[in-house]
Amino acid sequence: MNTRVILSIIFISFGSIAAILPRQKTSSVRLDADELLREIKLETYKVTTDELADLLINLDPTLLLIDVRDSLQYSEYHLPGAINIPLKELLDEKWLPYLDQISKKNIFYSNGTTLSSEAWIITRQLGFKNNYVLEGGLNNWFNTIIRPTHPGTGATSEELDTFDRRKAASMYFTGSSAATDQISAPALPPVPRKQKKRVQGGCS
Amino acid sequence: MPDKQADTYINSKMKEKLRKPKKYMNPYAAGVLLGMVLLASFYLTGRGLGASGATRSLVIGGVTAVAPDHADNSLYFSKYLGDSQMKSWLVLEIAGVIIGGFLSGAWAGRLKFKVEHSPKITPKRRILFASLGGLLFGFGSQLGRGCTSGAALTGMSVLSLAGFVTMMSIFGTAFALAYFFRKNWI
Amino acid sequence: MGPFVPLHNISNELNLLIAFVIGLGFGIALEQAGFSSSRKLAGMFYGYDTTVLKVFFTAAITAMLGLIFLNFVGLIDLDIVYVNEYYVTSAILGGVIMGAGFIIGGFCPGTSFTAAAIGKIDAMWFILGSIVGILLFGETYRYWQEIYMSGYKGAVKISDILGIRDGYFALLLILVATLMFWVAELAEKKFKRDDITKEI
Numbered sequence: 164m165n166t167r168v169i170l171s172i173i174f175i176s177f178g179s180i181a182a183i184l185p186r187q188k189t190s191s192v193r194l195d196a197d198e199l200l201r202e203i204k205l206e207t208y209k210v211t212t213d214e215l216a217d218l219l220i221n222l223d224p225t226l227l228l229i230d231v232r233d234s235l236q237y238s239e240y241h242l243p244g245a246i247n248i249p250l251k252e253l254l255d256e257k258w259l260p261y262l263d264q265i266s267k268k269n270i271f272y273s274n275g276t277t278l279s280s281e282a283w284i285i286t287r288q289l290g291f292k293n294n295y296v297l298e299g300g301l302n303n304w305f306n307t308i309i310r311p312t313h314p315g316t317g318a319t320s321e322e323l324d325t326f327d328r329r330k331a332a333s334m335y336f337t338g339s340s341a342a343t344d345q346i347s348a349p350a351l352p353p354v355p356r357k358q359k360k361r362v363q364g365g366c367s
Numbered sequence: 368m369p370d371k372q373a374d375t376y377i378n379s380k381m382k383e384k385l386r387k388p389k390k391y392m393n394p395y396a397a398g399v400l401l402g403m404v405l406l407a408s409f410y411l412t413g414r415g416l417g418a419s420g421a422t423r424s425l426v427i428g429g430v431t432a433v434a435p436d437h438a439d440n441s442l443y444f445s446k447y448l449g450d451s452q453m454k455s456w457l458v459l460e461i462a463g464v465i466i467g468g469f470l471s472g473a474w475a476g477r478l479k480f481k482v483e484h485s486p487k488i489t490p491k492r493r494i495l496f497a498s499l500g501g502l503l504f505g506f507g508s509q510l511g512r513g514c515t516s517g518a519a520l521t522g523m524s525v526l527s528l529a530g531f532v533t534m535m536s537i538f539g540t541a542f543a544l545a546y547f548f549r550k551n552w553i
Numbered sequence: 554m555g556p557f558v559p560l561h562n563i564s565n566e567l568n569l570l571i572a573f574v575i576g577l578g579f580g581i582a583l584e585q586a587g588f589s590s591s592r593k594l595a596g597m598f599y600g601y602d603t604t605v606l607k608v609f610f611t612a613a614i615t616a617m618l619g620l621i622f623l624n625f626v627g628l629i630d631l632d633i634v635y636v637n638e639y640y641v642t643s644a645i646l647g648g649v650i651m652g653a654g655f656i657i658g659g660f661c662p663g664t665s666f667t668a669a670a671i672g673k674i675d676a677m678w679f680i681l682g683s684i685v686g687i688l689l690f691g692e693t694y695r696y697w698q699e700i701y702m703s704g705y706k707g708a709v710k711i712s713d714i715l716g717i718r719d720g721y722f723a724l725l726l727i728l729v730a731t732l733m734f735w736v737a738e739l740a741e742k743k744f745k746r747d748d749i750t751k752e753i
Contacts, residue, residue, distance in 0.1 A: 166393055166395045166396065167395060167734050167735075167738065170395045170399075170611065170734075171727075171731045171734065174614055174618070174727045174730070174731065175724075175727055175728070175731065177618050177622075178614075178618065178720070178723050178724035178726075178727040178728075179724060180720075181618055181621045181622065181719075181720030181721075181723050181724065182718065182720040182721040182723065182724040183720065184621065184622075184625050184718070184720045185718075186718055186719070191554050191560050191630035191632075191633065361413075361632070361633060361634070361635060361636065361708065362412070362413035362414050362556065362559055362633055362634065362635045363414070363635065391585065391586060391587035391604075392585040392586060392587075394586060394587075394604045394607035394608050394611070395607055395608075395611050397582055397585050397586035397587075397604075397608050397611075398586070398607055398608040398609070398610070398611025398612045398615065399611055399612070399615050400578075400581075400582045400585070401579070401582040401583070401586070401608060401611075401612035401615075402611060402612035402613065402614065402615025402616045402619070403578075403615060403616075403619075404575060404578035404579050404582055405612060405613075405615075405616040406615065406616045406619040406620065406623075407575060407578070408575045409555070409556065409616065409619075409620060409629070409634055409635075410555040410556060410557065410623065410628075410629055411555070411556065411557050411558060411571050411575070412556055412557070412558045412559070412568065412571060412572070412575075413555075413556030413558065413559050413633050413634050413635055414556075414634075414635045415616075415635060416575070416579055416663070418661070418662035418663035418666065419662045419683070419687075421662075422662055422680070422683050422684060422687060423687050425684065426684055426687045426688055426691070429684075430688075430691075441691055441692070441694070442694045442695055442698065443690065443691040443694035444691050455565075455569055455572075456568065456569065456572045457572070459569045459570075459572040459573045459576065460572040460573065460575055460576035460579070461576060461666055462573060462576060463572065463573040463574060463575060463576020463577040463578075463579065463580060464576045464577075464579050464580035464583070464663065464666050464667060464670070465576075465580060465666050465667070465669070465670045466576075466577060466580065466670070467576060467577035467578065467579060467580025467581040467582075467583075467584070467667075467670075468580035468581070468583060468584040468589060468666065468667035468668070468669075468670035468671060469580075469670040469671060470577075470580075470581065471580065471581045471584035471585050472584050472589065472670065472671030472672075475584075475585070477584075477589070477671050478671050478672055479671070479672050480672040480674060481672065481673065481674060482673075482674045482675050483590060483591055483592060483673055483675055483753075484592075484675065485592065485749075493675050494674070494675055494678045496657050496658060496659075497591070497658050497659065497660070497675040497676070497678040497679045497682065498658075498678045498679065498681060498682035499654075499657050499658065499682060500653075500654045500655065500656075500657035500658015500659060500660065500679060500682065501654065501658050501660070501665070501678065501679035501680060501681060501682020501683040501684075501685075501686060502654070502682040502683065502685050502686040502689070503650055503651070503653050503654030503657060503658070503682075503686060504650075504651050504654030504655065504658060504660070504661060504662060504679075504682075504683050504686060505654075505662075505682060505683030505684060505685065505686020505687040505688075505689070505690070506650060506654075506686035506687070506689055506690045507647045507648070507649070507650030507651035507652075507653075507654055507686075508647065508651060508662060508683070508686075508687070509647070509686075509687055509690040509691070510643055510646055510647035510650060510690065510697060510700075510701060511643055511644060511646070511647015511648050511650070511651055512637070512638070512640065512643050512644070512647065513637065513647075514651065514661055514662045514663065515651075515655075515661040515662075515663065516579075516661070516662070516663040517637075518637055518644075519609075520609065520612060520613055521635070521637070522636075522637040523613040523617070524612075524613050524616035524617045524620065525617075525620065525631075525634060525635065525636045525637070525710070526617065526636075526710045526711045526712050526719055526722060526723075527636045527637040527639070527708065527709065527710055527711070528639050528706070528709040528710065528711050528714060529637035529638060529639035529640070529644050529708075529709070530637050531711060532639070532641075532644040532645060532648065533637075533644045533645075533647065533648045533651075534648070535648070536644065536645050536646075536647070536648020536649050536651070536652060537648045537649075537651045537652040537655060538652065539648075539652060540648065540649045540650075540651075540652025540653055540655075540656075541597075541598050541652040541653070541655045541656040542598055542652075543652075544652065544653055544656045544657075545598035545599060545656055548656050548657060549599065551657075552592065552595045552596075552598075552599060552659070553599050553601070553746060553749065
């Protein structure tokens with residue numbers, strides 16, 4: 164059998180296999196376990212309730228709160244301006260522009276930290292950036308911002324400062340305008356993450 | 368044949384065999400080899416092969432050396448002035464091509480200075496047409512943003528439409544004009 | 554995960570070394586195929602030597618299949634791999650001019666370097682000619698600029714245009730190529746020119 168015949172057979176066989184392969188999106192930006200663990204240890208992905216309070220009070224336009232609990236809990240109460248992406252819907256196509264982008268700071272929150280951390284790990288592993296987790300979740304939010312406890316008599320001036328700020332925040336958030344305002348999700352999806360840069364090549 | 372003559376005869380036959388150039392590689396095998404090189408290029412650097420870009424870099428290098436202001440002011444060449452990375456990649460690649468070709472030719476016994484031409488035309492005519500062909504190809508490769516290696520071969524492997532269109536234009540035109548230049552070749 | 558250089562911040566020196574080594578492979582493959590002979594290359598257009606077709610398609614298909622399979626097993630990110638940008642007029646007009654250059658000169662830039670490397674003087678003149686051609690283009694650029702930049706369509710892939718998978722198109726191309734291999738074989742028999750074939 165001459166080369167031509169052998170080659171054609173090989174090509175056609177491989178070609179047939181290639182033809183039925185699904186359109187695979189190989190992402191070079193995914194994180195492996197080591198990288199993920201490193202980021203978890205750094206804890207830079209966590210946002211404290213104080214930090215969130217500041218962002219909200221300053222009406223920071225880059226902030227987007229994402230409530231990852233189910234829609235029922237969301238409708239009962241959600242943080243001002245938050246949108247609802249229930250964890251089980253996290254990887255739906257329609258949420259991708261919100262999660263994989265570079266212009267907004269997304270802060271996942273849930274009642275505690277379980278669901279929000281899960282959301283963060285999944286999106287971070289996919290290589291998405293600018294996603295954070297609210298430390299302690301709504302429970303912590305209530306205990307520190309909405310109903311802050313006085314640090315007690317042996318407190319440092321720092322702790323007293325924090326307490327004062329929290330009290331002010333509490334008034335801001337529980338004021339008549341804020342409490343009942345169920346703001347709906349922002350209309351426009353954020354700017355999508357910049358396309359991976361193609362290599363320059365060829366003769367030009 | 369007497370012994371001495373037989374020896375000389377055998378010796379000269381052996382010498383002839385050693386001097387004779389080796390046959391070309393099976394085209395399909397050579398194609399697979401070339402395809403592997405191309406694939407390696409993609410895997411390692413994300414880009415394919417290229418040749419006309421290297422010649423362009425040489426031209427720009429020359430222009431810059433002789434008249435640096437002109438290169439800056441030139442609409443076309445100034446685009447590539449800052450592109451030192453790209454420029455060097457192709458130039459080094461072509462250096463490899465030259466050395467690789469030389470090594471292969473040396474191994475196969477095909478090294479020889481000559482003007483390759485059809486016996487029906489003179490070497491001078493061949494050189495004239497070679498230069499003219501080069502001129503057209505140089506010009507065309509800039510306009511066409513690539514040559515057969517960069518646009519056609521590389522382009523086809525990544526399924527780029529530009530690659531296919533360029534390839535078809537090149538080969539289509541060559542076939543169409545073949546009749547008019549047949550005297551030079553056959 | 555490939556491609557290596559863009560994704561792993563490879564040093565420039567290493568990148569250039571890679572370029573050189575790839576060039577070596579390129580040159581060896583071209584010379585071994587016989588592409589350092591203009592009469593062999595031109596044979597494609599007169600039927601007596603269809604090596605160009607065989608090598609070209611085999612190489613493109615090998616690389617194409619390689620990319621598809623590497624992508625499938627997650628070893629290469631095809632979004633980063635270079636895809637030629639499509640400028641309609643450039644591609645067609647440039648191709649026509651190059652086609653003329655091919656049949657007149659009997660070389661293309663890559664093969665001209667390989668041929669010059671083994672001593673072909675006509676190839677060296679071809680290279681000189683291409684240097685002049687490039688200079689000419691650069692100097693007269695302002696006349697061509699509009700044509701050069703027109704019809705930009707982006708880095709379009711054929712599979713996207715036809716709406717089919719990459720692998721599916723590869724199979725189609727393979728079938729076409731196989732047919733062409735057979736036609737080439739027949740052509741070589743029909744347009745046989747032993748007198749030339751023996752010399753090149």
